[in-house]
Amino acid sequence: MTRLLEHxxxxxxRRFKIPTPEGRIVGSLEEAHEAARxxxxxxxxxxxxxxxxxxxxxxxxxxxxxxxxxxxxxEMLSTPIRGLLVxxxxxxxxxxxxxxxxxxxxxxxxxxxxxLIFCANGGVDIEETFHDRPETVLRLPVDILRGVYLYDAxxxxxxxxxxxxxxxxxVAQVLCRLYELYRACDAKLAEINPLAxxxxxxxxxxxxxxxxxxxxxxxxxxxxxxxxxxxxxxPTRLExxxxxxxxxxxxxxxxFVQIDPDLSYARQHQKVPIGFDCVGAGVSLTMMDELVPxxxxxxxxxxSSGNPVASKLYRITRVIFxxxxxxxxxxxxxxxxxxxxxxARGIIKAFKELFPxxxxxxxxxxxxxxxxxxxxxxxxxxxxxxxxxxxxxxxxGREATEQEVAETFQALHSAWVAERGEAA
Amino acid sequence: MNDGRLEFAVRSGGTVSIxxxxxxxxxxxxxxxxxxxxxxxLVLDEERGLPALRWSLEEITRGGCVECLGCELxxxxxxxxAVKITLPLAGLEV
Numbered sequence: 001m002t003r004l005l006e007h008x009x010x011x012x013x014r015r016f017k018i019p020t021p022e023g024r025i026v027g028s029l030e031e032a033h034e035a036a037r038x039x040x041x042x043x044x045x046x047x048x049x050x051x052x053x054x055x056x057x058x059x060x061x062x063x064x065x066x067x068x069x070x071x072x073x074x075e076m077l078s079t080p081i082r083g084l085l086v087x088x089x090x091x092x093x094x095x096x097x098x099x100x101x102x103x104x105x106x107x108x109x110x111x112x113x114x115x116l117i118f119c120a121n122g123g124v125d126i127e128e129t130f131h132d133r134p135e136t137v138l139r140l141p142v143d144i145l146r147g148v149y150l151y152d153a154x155x156x157x158x159x160x161x162x163x164x165x166x167x168x169x170x171v172a173q174v175l176c177r178l179y180e181l182y183r184a185c186d187a188k189l190a191e192i193n194p195l196a197x198x199x200x201x202x203x204x205x206x207x208x209x210x211x212x213x214x215x216x217x218x219x220x221x222x223x224x225x226x227x228x229x230x231x232x233x234x235p236t237r238l239e240x241x242x243x244x245x246x247x248x249x250x251x252x253x254x255x256f257v258q259i260d261p262d263l264s265y266a267r268q269h270q271k272v273p274i275g276f277d278c279v280g281a282g283v284s285l286t287m288m289d290e291l292v293p294x295x296x297x298x299x300x301x302x303x304s305s306g307n308p309v310a311s312k313l314y315r316i317t318r319v320i321f322x323x324x325x326x327x328x329x330x331x332x333x334x335x336x337x338x339x340x341x342x343x344a345r346g347i348i349k350a351f352k353e354l355f356p357x358x359x360x361x362x363x364x365x366x367x368x369x370x371x372x373x374x375x376x377x378x379x380x381x382x383x384x385x386x387x388x389x390x391x392x393x394x395x396x397g398r399e400a401t402e403q404e405v406a407e408t409f410q411a412l413h414s415a416w417v418a419e420r421g422e423a424a
Numbered sequence: 425m426n427d428g429r430l431e432f433a434v435r436s437g438g439t440v441s442i443x444x445x446x447x448x449x450x451x452x453x454x455x456x457x458x459x460x461x462x463x464x465x466l467v468l469d470e471e472r473g474l475p476a477l478r479w480s481l482e483e484i485t486r487g488g489c490v491e492c493l494g495c496e497l498x499x500x501x502x503x504x505x506a507v508k509i510t511l512p513l514a515g516l517e518v
Contacts, residue, residue, distance in 0.1 A: 241514065244515075251435075251490075310493040311509075319513070342490075345492055348493075349496065385501065
């Protein structure tokens with residue numbers, strides 16, 4: 001899934017003829033002044049970060065004049081919102097409104113259909129409204145072969161309280177256009193909260209659009225970076241690079257996400273940051289469960305499974321070792337039908353290029369556990385190429401459990417630290 | 425073939441380059457053996473004592489080569505270090 005920032009979502013809404021306030025995206029005080037001159041006061045200053053509840057976190061502030069604008073821009077560009085650095089702000093016209101509504105289109109897994117959602121109580125705390133007053137939330141499942149007609153949306157709004165006929169018609173039009181956007185952009189969620197009712201018709205005051213990550217290749221017009229879903233933050237440079245490995249090549253996959261890109265979590269919790277790759281997400285989790293209590297912290301998640309070609313393993317191993325500060329590497333396969341000799345070849349080629357001075361033997365503690373199809377061949381290849389003989393390398397086979405892999409790594413790391421001392 | 429090299433592009437975006445003059449005296453032809461051991465479309469075959477392609481360049485680039493990297497690694501150990509595979513990754517110095 002790829003989540004769009006508010007201003008990107010609003011750009012899409014405008015393409016589908018859903019009105020939004022006039023706004024400019026800025027990254028400095030000078031740009032904010034220029035935007036204010038073009039739009040005019042009063043304004044809203046909105047932090048562009050991937051998080052909800054920005055209003056309650058100081059991420060949305062009104063500005064009636066230049067002084068308030070300066071204060072808001074300076075503070076917001078220097079203060080993280082829910083731990084996220086603010087790199088850009090949306091300076092937007094403040095719209096006088098009569099009422100705030102909630103509209104959305106999303107997939108309902110239980111129905112296996114998209115569903116239109118409307119709530120007359122939009123704005124802040126919509127989650128609480130959904131939870132405490134579910135009867136106020138109106139839903140309409142959509143047959144994707146048939147689509148949505150205006151009268152479908154009008155039927156949905158028939159039970160909406162205190163909406164005039166004109167409001168009902170205009171909101172129904174917004175719902176139809178939002179569904180059109182949802183389908184055309186391969187969205188997983190298209191949400192407007194709030195949708196303001198104004199004297200000039202409905203206006204989208206916020207936008208949350210999540211695009212199906214697997215469909216990004218079909219939407220070059222969105223100019224979005226391919227990357228694995230990484231929670232509510234921008235994909236990192238390495239995640240974007242890693243995502244290109246699978247782009248257009250479906251011979252197995254390498255899913256790479258940086259859990260602790262700047263190693264801050266590992267340092268704060270006095271854990272040893274290590275690079276990490278597993279064949280299978282399940283074995284990744286069990287390996288993390290074994291490694292973390294022993295004092296190690298995989299700073300990335302990587303699942304290289306589905307029988308990827310060796311060139312993918314080569315590339316992703318290069319990416320994993322590009323993470324600065326890692327003091328070890330663990331590779332473990334689950335017992336699967338993946339052709340592990342190919343997996344090993346990718347790793348061997350990467351090691352030889354990463355550590356040419358030792359003929360491919362890593363100079364940080366490295367444990368490789370091959371368990372599954374062609375595992376004996378994989379282990380033989382590592383021996384033949386001299387990798388297994390490395391002082392800081394251990395290669396394990398199918399008999400090794402996750403616990404044994406972790407303990408082997410711990411013993412190796414302890415010896416490495418003892419020899420390197422402070423340098424480690 | 426180009427300047428005594430056998431070169432072909434692979435599907436993921438990369439190049440396999442074989443310096444054929446080194447293959448003349450190679451007794452193992454390890455690159456061909458490992459290619460045929462893959463059980464796939466057998467990209468490499470021997471022709472007049474040298475590695476040659478069994479498929480067109482288009483077919484190989486379309487996925488005929490399964491990018492096992494075996495030709496380069498086995499040639500390094502058992503052959504004459506004639507094979508070089510280059511696999512670029514945009515944004516990363518590789």
